[in-house]
C-alpha cells in the first residue's frame with residue numbers, strides 16, 4: 036500500500052503507518068505483505084486514519100463524524116485500543132473513543 040500525504044488541504048504532511056494485522060500473498064517471485072488493519076497518523080495536524088479490511092479510510096472530517104463511518108471507525112479504535120496511543124484513544128482528531136459528540 037502506498038501512503039502518500041495527509042489529505043487535509045492545508046497539511047499534506049507525510050504520514051506514519053503502524054500495522055496491526057497483515058497477511059502474506061503467495062507469489063512465485065516475491066513475498067508481498069498485504070495490510071489488513073493499520074493505523075495511519077499525521078505528525079503535523081494530529082489526525083488519525085484507520086486501515087480497515089485492507090482499505091485506508093482517509094475521508095474528510097465531516098464524513099467521519101456521523102453515521103456508518105463513525106461507527107466503523109469507533110469499532111476500529113475499540114479493536115486496537117491496547118495498541119493505539121492514549122493520545123488518539125482519548126484526544127484523537129477528528130474524534131476519539133471518549134468524544135461526547
Ligand SMILES: [Zn+2]
Pocket residue numbers: 041042043046047048077078079080081082
Ligand atoms: Zn495532516
